[in-house]
Amino acid sequence: MHKYESLLPRFLSYVQINTRSNEESKTIPSSNFEVEFLNDLKEQLKSIGLSNVRTNERSGYVFATLPSNIDGNVTKIGFISHVDTADFNSENINPQIIDHYDGQSKIKLGNSEYTLDPKVFSSLKKYKGQTLITTDGNTLLGADDKAGVAEIITSMDYLLNHPEIKHGEIEIAFGPDEEIGTGADNFDVKDFGADIAYTVDGGSLGQLQYETFNAASAVVNIKGTDVHPGEAKNVMVNAALLGMQFNQSLPKYESPEYTDGREGFYFLTNIEGTVDQAKLSYIIRDHDESRFESRKQYFKKIADEINDNFSEDIISVDIKDQYYNMAKIIHQDMSVVDLAEKAMNNVGINPDIFPVRGGTDGSKISFMGLPTPNIFAGGENMHGRFEYVSLQTMEKACDLLIEIANLNTKK
Numbered sequence: 526m527h528k529y530e531s532l533l534p535r536f537l538s539y540v541q542i543n544t545r546s547n548e549e550s551k552t553i554p555s556s557n558f559e560v561e562f563l564n565d566l567k568e569q570l571k572s573i574g575l576s577n578v579r580t581n582e583r584s585g586y587v588f589a590t591l592p593s594n595i596d597g598n599v600t601k602i603g604f605i606s607h608v609d610t611a612d613f614n615s616e617n618i619n620p621q622i623i624d625h626y627d628g629q630s631k632i633k634l635g636n637s638e639y640t641l642d643p644k645v646f647s648s649l650k651k652y653k654g655q656t657l658i659t660t661d662g663n664t665l666l667g668a669d670d671k672a673g674v675a676e677i678i679t680s681m682d683y684l685l686n687h688p689e690i691k692h693g694e695i696e697i698a699f700g701p702d703e704e705i706g707t708g709a710d711n712f713d714v715k716d717f718g719a720d721i722a723y724t725v726d727g728g729s730l731g732q733l734q735y736e737t738f739n740a741a742s743a744v745v746n747i748k749g750t751d752v753h754p755g756e757a758k759n760v761m762v763n764a765a766l767l768g769m770q771f772n773q774s775l776p777k778y779e780s781p782e783y784t785d786g787r788e789g790f791y792f793l794t795n796i797e798g799t800v801d802q803a804k805l806s807y808i809i810r811d812h813d814e815s816r817f818e819s820r821k822q823y824f825k826k827i828a829d830e831i832n833d834n835f836s837e838d839i840i841s842v843d844i845k846d847q848y849y850n851m852a853k854i855i856h857q858d859m860s861v862v863d864l865a866e867k868a869m870n871n872v873g874i875n876p877d878i879f880p881v882r883g884g885t886d887g888s889k890i891s892f893m894g895l896p897t898p899n900i901f902a903g904g905e906n907m908h909g910r911f912e913y914v915s916l917q918t919m920e921k922a923c924d925l926l927i928e929i930a931n932l933n934t935k936k
C-alpha cells in the first residue's frame with residue numbers, strides 16, 4: 526500500500542506529455558506544449574480544491590493557493606517547479622516501471638540497445654528493493670521536473686484531504702522554460718505572494734541547495750585582415766589564430782573538466798573562425814562574488830593586451846551576467862534553510878547540502894526578494910535517456926513538503 530495513491534499515476538501521466546521548451550522561440554512560454562500542459566494543470570489544481578488558481582500573464586506561470594487551516598498568521602511558504610524538459614528527445618515518452626529493483630542487475634531500457642548498468646551508474650545500488658521508473662531508451666524521462674510537479678500537487682491534495690494536519694497558507698507555482706534559462710526572468714514575486722519558497726527541482730534524496738554559481742556569458746569577436754598569403758607579410762591578421770591565442774591565455778586548469786566543489790571556471794562552448802573573422806563563446810562561473818568579478822576582468826585584460834599590438838581594436842568582448850549566487854540572499858536569513866533541514870530530519874531524511882555547480886530558478890527568484898533554495902525531486906541522470914527516478918524518493922519528497930508546511934506552524 527502506498528500512502529500517496531495518486532502519486533505514481535499522476536507522475537506517469539505527466540511524463541508522457543511532451544513539454545520540451547524551445548531555445549529559439551521568442552514567446553513566453555517558449556513552446557505551445559508547455560502552455561497546454563500548464564492549462565491542464567490548472568484544471569487539476571481546481572479539481573483537487575486549491576483556491577485562487579490563475580495564470581500569471583507576464584511569466585506564463587500557473588499559481589494557486591492552499592488556504593491556511595490555523596488561526597493567526599505564519600510565514601507563507603511557496604513550492605515551485607518547472608514543467609518543461611531538457612534539450613533531448615521528448616516525443617512518445619514511454620516510462621517503464623521496475624518493481625523491487627534488486628540493486629545489482631542491469632535494467633534493459635525498453636527494446637532499445639541501451640541499459641542502465643550499476644557498473645556505469647553506481648547510484649542504482651542505492652535503490653535496492655525500490656520501485657524505479659525509467660525510460661524506454663529512446664527519450665528522456667522528464668522526472669526533471671515532472672517529479673517536482675507531481676510531488677507538489679500530491680502533497681497539496683493530501684493536505685486538503687487531511688485537515689487534521691495543520692499548515693499556514695501555501696502558494697504553489699508551476700512555470701515554463703527553466704531548461705532554457707529564461708523561465709524565472711519574469712517570475713512575479715508579488716502576485717505569487719509567498720514569504721519564502723523552495724524550488725522542488727533537485728536530484729537524489731536529501732538534496733538541499735542554497736549556493737549556486739555566479740554566472741556570465743562571454744562572446745569574443747575577432748576581426749582579421751584577409752589577404753593573399755603570398756603578400757601577407759606584415760599585413761595579414763589571422764583572426765582564427767588570434768582566437769587560439771586568446772584561449773591559450775586563459776588558465777588551462779580552470780575549466781569544467783578540471784574543477785569541482787567551489788572552484789570556478791572558464792568554459793569554451795563554441796569556436797568558429799577563419800582568417801577574416803573568429804568568434805569564441807564562453808560561459809564564466811564562480812561561487813565567489815569577487816573571484817567572479819576578477820574572472821570577468823581578466824577576460825577583458827587578455828583582449829586589451831592583444832589589442833595593444835594593433836592600431837585599432839580588433840578583439841571585442843561582450844560579457845553578460847546571467848544569474849548570481851543565491852547564498853548572498855539566503856545568508857541574510859537562514860531560517861528558510863533551517864526549516865527544510867529540520868523537516869528532513871523529522872521525516873527521516875539525511876540532509877545532503879552542497880553548492881550547486883550551476884544555477885536554479887531560485888538563483889534569480891531569490892534576488893527578486895523571495896529567498897528560494899532548492900530541494901530534491903528525486904531524478905537521477907537527468908537530461909537524457911538514462912534518466913530514472915525512485916517512487917520511494919518521490920514519496921519522501923511528499924512527506925517533506927507536508928512536514929515543512931506543518932513544522933512552519935510550530936515556531
Ligand SMILES: [Zn+2]
Nearest residue numbers: 669670703726
Ligand atoms: Zn529541473
